[in-house]
Amino acid sequence: MNYRSTRNNNISVTSAKAIAQGLSEEGGLFVPESIPKLTKDDILALCDKSYPQRAFEIFRRYLTDFTDEEINYCVNGAYSSKNFDSENISEISHLLTGTYILELWHGPTCAFKDMALQILPYLLTCSAKKVIDGKDIAILVATSGDTGKAALEGFKDVEGTSITVFYPEDGVSDMQKRQMTTQEGGNVNVCAVKGNFDDCQNGVKAIFTDERLKSELDKMGITFSSANSINWGRLSPQIVYYISVYASLIESGEIGYGEKINIVVPTGNFGNILAAYYAKEMGLPVNKLICASNSNNVLTDFINTGIYDRNRHFYTTISPSMDILISSNLERLLYHLTGGNDKQIAEWFGKLAKDGKYEVTDDVRSKVKDIFYAGYCDDDATKSAIRQAFDEYSYLMDTHTGVAYKVYCDYKAATGDNTKTVIASTANPYKFGKAVYEAVGGNTDGMDEFAIIEKLEEHTSTQMPAPLAATKTKAVRFTNSVGKEGMSQVVLDFLKTR
Numbered sequence: 001m002n003y004r005s006t007r008n009n010n011i012s013v014t015s016a017k018a019i020a021q022g023l024s025e026e027g028g029l030f031v032p033e034s035i036p037k038l039t040k041d042d043i044l045a046l047c048d049k050s051y052p053q054r055a056f057e058i059f060r061r062y063l064t065d066f067t068d069e070e071i072n073y074c075v076n077g078a079y080s081s082k083n084f085d086s087e088n089i090s091e092i093s094h095l096l097t098g099t100y101i102l103e104l105w106h107g108p109t110c111a112f113k114d115m116a117l118q119i120l121p122y123l124l125t126c127s128a129k130k131v132i133d134g135k136d137i138a139i140l141v142a143t144s145g146d147t148g149k150a151a152l153e154g155f156k157d158v159e160g161t162s163i164t165v166f167y168p169e170d171g172v173s174d175m176q177k178r179q180m181t182t183q184e185g186g187n188v189n190v191c192a193v194k195g196n197f198d199d200c201q202n203g204v205k206a207i208f209t210d211e212r213l214k215s216e217l218d219k220m221g222i223t224f225s226s227a228n229s230i231n232w233g234r235l236s237p238q239i240v241y242y243i244s245v246y247a248s249l250i251e252s253g254e255i256g257y258g259e260k261i262n263i264v265v266p267t268g269n270f271g272n273i274l275a276a277y278y279a280k281e282m283g284l285p286v287n288k289l290i291c292a293s294n295s296n297n298v299l300t301d302f303i304n305t306g307i308y309d310r311n312r313h314f315y316t317t318i319s320p321s322m323d324i325l326i327s328s329n330l331e332r333l334l335y336h337l338t339g340g341n342d343k344q345i346a347e348w349f350g351k352l353a354k355d356g357k358y359e360v361t362d363d364v365r366s367k368v369k370d371i372f373y374a375g376y377c378d379d380d381a382t383k384s385a386i387r388q389a390f391d392e393y394s395y396l397m398d399t400h401t402g403v404a405y406k407v408y409c410d411y412k413a414a415t416g417d418n419t420k421t422v423i424a425s426t427a428n429p430y431k432f433g434k435a436v437y438e439a440v441g442g443n444t445d446g447m448d449e450f451a452i453i454e455k456l457e458e459h460t461s462t463q464m465p466a467p468l469a470a471t472k473t474k475a476v477r478f479t480n481s482v483g484k485e486g487m488s489q490v491v492l493d494f495l496k497t498r
């Protein structure tokens with residue numbers, strides 16, 4: 001199976017090329033030419049399989065230019081109890097009958113980004129061997145918090161790669177900063193940027209297209225690549241857990257085969273919920289995909305009206321990984337819903353770049369409304385929802401999961417729909433300890449991150465996960481901070497000393 005660019009159907013590449021390249025040269029995203037289907041027997045056969053075996057079954061349908069040995073090497077390397085604190089890789093918690101929390105944060109950095117970023121280095125190095133023979137890969141990441149740390153953990157000490165992460169000096173939480181600046185590994189580099197996330201992202205984009213830098217790298221036998229969520233190598237691993245949770249629910253007798261479920265996803269860049277859409281298109285019995293946003297509710301409006309308009313106030317919220325006004329992966333959904341109309345996609349996304357706004361056709365709008373339900377909530381409502389779930393079910397959730405839970409409660413109240421429902425839980429609550437402690441009634445005035453966490457542990461009889469606890473005593477290795485104009489020199493200096 002080949003991959004096409006959403007903005008030019010004449011561009012068709014292998015999965016290895018799509019993963020190694022990340023983005024198509026004219027700015028489109030790579031999508032599979034057709035979506036492979038799973039039969040009833042295919043899904044039932046997954047039931048008694050392990051997570052890596054289930055992942056193998058999904059990947060071999062998408063990565064048809066990889067050998068079985070290569071895919072097995074990737075899934076077994078990534079999804080082992082060496083990297084995850086659970087044999088099952090993800091865990092299902094029961095809130096009440098028919099409402100399940102799918103915990104996707106049992107990896108090394110305690111956020112769901114690990115589900116994809118643990119395997120991406122394997123997929124990328126395998127792909128590079130096929131298409132950019134022998135070159136070393138320099139990964140560049142601009143992060144607002146979770147992606148940077150998950151990418152560092154994924155790529156640390158991976159042969160043939162190095163990674164540089166840029167984060168906004170004052171734009172990440174204390175815990176996120178500690179997680180990154182204490183990162184171990186011989187091939188990693190972390191640098192603060194005096195600016196906001198957009199400055200970091202624009203700086204990284206400028207480095208990617210800097211011809212002088214590129215020719216210097218050519219001489220060193222190095223090529224740049226990206227680990228951000230537009231890469232097919234990051235999206236495809238996320239399809240696996242939606243299919244896997246369905247198999248697990250059949251296995252444990254919670255559902256019967258064919259029974260439809262709702263899936264609720266706290267959404268920012270539209271990557272995680274798009275993976276659920278692919279799972280549905282592959283044949284997973286899904287009723288509604290529920291898209292949950294915080295006050296940056298550009299997707300709620302889009303799903304309800306067919307108008308995407310990023311010209312609005314940007315809110316800084318307690319669910320920062322969803323503070324985003326351009327949801328890149330929506331482009332892939334619209335490509336599929338227009339029947340692969342590359343001209344139409346190029347036009348809409350051209351408008352988005354120029355005016356910050358586009359409107360889809362009535363046909364596409366009604367398809368979107370059939371598949372998705374959308375809602376949003378603000379910080380106060382998120383905190384109340386966290387508190388209510390804790391009081392009623394003794395379940396402590398993070399702020400992003402809190403948004404999803406609240407939007408689901410609203411959905412249920414509005415529709416009366418009693419379909420069994422899986423809520424994607426995207427981070428461990430201790431990653432956002434301050435807001436979570438306040439949500440369950442604590443007072444954080446004048447307290448530092450670790451003091452708050454101790455209080456949260458006491459108050460909720462839960463425990464901070466080991467990888468976060470470890471950052472307390474780890475030495476800070478990276479203190480470098482530059483203006484955005486200094487970013488390319490940071491990359492060059494780092495690569496030269498390697």
Ligand SMILES: *Cc1c(COP(=O)(O)O)cnc(C)c1O
Pocket residue numbers: 111112113146147229266267268269270271272273321322400426427
């Ligand atoms: C990245 C992230 C999200 C948003 O996921 P998208 O794929 O960008 O929609 C939600 N929650 C957490 C904790 C995240 O790190």
